[in-house]
Amino acid sequence: MEIDSVKLVYFSPTETTKAVAHGIAHGIDSSSIELVDLTTPSGREQSLLAAKDELLVVAVPVYMGRVPALATEWLKTIKADNTPAVCVVVYGNRAYDDALLELKDTVEKCGCIPIACGAYIGEHSFSNSDTPIAEGRPDKADVTHAEEFGRKICEKLQAVSSLSQLSDVAVPGSYPYGGRTELWSVDFIAVNSTCTQCGSCADVCPVGAIDSQHSSIINHEKCITCCACIKSCPQGARTMKPSPVKEASERLNNLCKDPKQPECFL
Incomplete structure (x- = not known):
């Protein structure tokens, strides 16, 4: 199956998700890649159209076990036409809980067909010099893994003549989604x-x-x-x-020391 272009969509306040997304794009090695950065308010002003001969790569961070609500709101406006999609979540070495399943469901409801999914590790938002959490992630090995994931996505598409030949991609998660969608309102x-x-x-x-x-x-x-x-x-x-945020950083520093590794679902 031939893909004319790639749309690379990401929400990445601290640029960890961006690094993973670009690694995957590098592995896909398309001559036509459109970047859609949802991080700034202006980047979320317009919705996205995605055609069936394009590949949509969507990467978001995990917040409290879920896809950030403002990213989900924008993703729901995508108008796709049986567009092949890659769903990626980046989490801070604790767990991604139901976020990958939630992201997959969200893009599917917009007319996409998920063909691959992945979960990567990025330095936690609460990480700092006193309480490091997955410091320096994604590292070189993570980016190399993301590039290889991109190559495998290409191989999967090239092995079929149509998306109907592909089976559903199963990912971890359960219903109803766990985690929290409401944000902390805290002076920290x-x-x-x-x-x-x-x-x-x-x-x-x-x-x-x-x-x-x-x-x-x-x-x-x-x-x-x-x-x-x-x-x-x-x-x-x-x-x-x-503050509760500082307390959480100390807790995560203590509980999430063992480095987790990327997971891919093809």
Whole structure:
């Protein structure tokens, strides 16, 4: 089966999911790849059309065992026509729970036909120098694995003349989905005197929760605790203060030390 082009869709506040998605795309090695970055509010303003001769690769992080709600809302607007799809979740070395099943179901309902699924590890959003969690992931081995996954996807498509020849891809998960869809509304970010008001934190915030003129002003109702603002601050001026988020980072640091490995389902 011939694929004319690839649409690479990802939501990646701290760029771990982006790295995995690009690794898969590199392995697919298509001459035509369209990037659809859902990370910023502007990236989620338009819906996506996907044709049957295209390959859709969708990669999202796992938040509390689920696909982030704002990503799910956008994904539900996709209009596909029996488009082959690859579903990928990236999690912080704890567990991906029902997120991969949820993502597969979501794209299927939009007219896609999932042909491959994968779960990869990325440095946890709550990871920091004091409480590292899957620090440095995805690493070189993870990206190499993602590239090989991309090559296997190509081989699978090339081995058939139509998608009807492929059986359903089974992935772990159960109904009803577990995990949590509601976000924490919590004041957990401290901003110290080294802040220069450069605005980089506001620029990377995927939900526009940070005041661009006064970076210490944060809309906690909007915040999705992705910690992109903390990780991207060039001055290191943003840290976690005592809060449920900091407690969670300490807990995960203690419980999730053994490095997990990628899983692929073809």
